[in-house]
Amino acid sequence: MAALFLVDSDEQSRQAVRCVIEESPYKYLAVHEADTAHRAGLLLKxxxxxxxxxxxxxxxxxxxxxxxxxxxxxPQLPIIVLSHLKMFDLVQECINAGFSSYLLKPVSKHELMAAFDRLLLSELCRETRHFMGEGAAPATFETDLGNPIDTVIRYIQLNFQQTITLQEVSSLVYLSPSHFSRLFKAETGITFVEYLTQYRIEKSKSLLKMTSLPIDVIANNTGFSSAGYFSTTFKRMVGQTPSEYRSQFQVFLHGQQHSAHRA
Structure with missing residues (x-):
């Protein structure tokens, strides 16, 4: 689950950051806190x-x-430094250490959100690609003309994050779009577009259940043109909005976590 690790000995400073996060698009982040380096080291492990x-x-x-x-x-962890210290040598040391941002206290909401937008969206996209296990590049794809429908299904599985058109896949197997459409429905019982949409929805369900990634990131990384179109399609096919679908699993996961803590 996506998480923010907040390390600061000042409780008021931690609370101020929590408030900013809770009122931002990044409120899905689970927040873990430490007030000492020793405690932080234990949690990091x-x-x-x-x-x-x-x-x-x-x-x-x-x-x-x-x-x-x-x-x-x-090594890929983005680190934002919050500090009262304004010494140039210290800033330079943080840059040389590979830290991502150096902000002065008290930090403004605008500054913190700008840092999150710059650092976290790219990190979430990388997390999504890792979770989804992106397939082989199109250049390595082998077409089996003897099994055109199986070929297209494999192509969808490898490239569903990208824009895929009927013209593209019918050309892939050297069939006209109309003939390919009839053949695809005869073998699968549904149209090519319906199959592609269903496959993308199933992939999005995995991300909704297993991660806390924002809805727009999930939409983008499962091949939908916009978060709005994704949400409308998801509601039509599943009977719930993506947020409603996710919330039922979050309730379950939180229950499991509380049970584990009591044990």
């Missing part, structure tokens, strides 16, 4: 956060050292 916000003035360790440790564990 138990989970892989999606993004980290780090104060440099920790009571038991230099924040830069903690950030370097986090980058050692997770």
């Amino acid at each position: 138990q989970m892989q956060p999606t993004i980290m916000i780090l104060d440099l003035s920790l009571p038991d360790m230099n924040g830069v050292s903690l950030g370097k440790m986090a980058k050692g564990l997770y």
